[in-house]
Amino acid sequence: MVAAGRGQGKDRRDGCEPTHPHTIPEKTDSQAARLRKGARGGRAPGFDEDRYKKRNAVERAINRLxxxxxxxxxxxxxxxxxxxxxxxxxxxxxxxx
The missing domain is CATH 1.10.1200 (Non-ribosomal Peptide Synthetase Peptidyl Carrier Protein; Chain A)
Structure with missing residues (x-):
């Protein structure tokens, strides 16, 4: 699984196995659109806060380098x-x- 930035948008789940937790939180506009669709909106993606913190630390270290x-x-x-x-x-x- 590729731990990617928020810029990927709605296609961030493509290419990932469904068993892996997501690294990035869902955007608020995507969440609102999903909720607006009701039952057709699909299931909310999972979000692992600890994994997000670790990814952020690595990204900051690379930027410092x-x-x-x-x-x-x-x-x-x-x-x-x-x-x-x-x-x-x-x-x-x-x-x-």
């Missing part, structure tokens, strides 16, 4: 060099906090 120009642009040709660049950026973030 991408504030480093070398990590964001990825000019390095070799993977091990990029790993060293990302590690150096992570250490710099860790020392700042």
């Amino acid at each position: 991408e504030q480093s120009r070398a990590v964001a642009t990825r000019y390095d040709k070799r993977g091990y060099v990029f790993l060293g660049t990302a590690t150096a950026a992570a250490v710099a973030i860790w020392l700042r906090t």
Whole structure:
């Protein structure tokens, strides 16, 4: 299952097995439209709050890493060099906090 952002809209359930909980909450306009349809509106998607918090923490960490120009642009040709660049950026973030 792909943990995606809210921008996916109504098609966020496509490609997911029904046994997996959803990571993102339902939009208020989608919820209102579903309720307006009544019995034809379908079942409300489940929402796992703990999973959403973890996803948010990972997304924030990646955004902090991408504030480093070398990590964001990825000019390095070799993977091990990029790993060293990302590690150096992570250490710099860790020392700042």
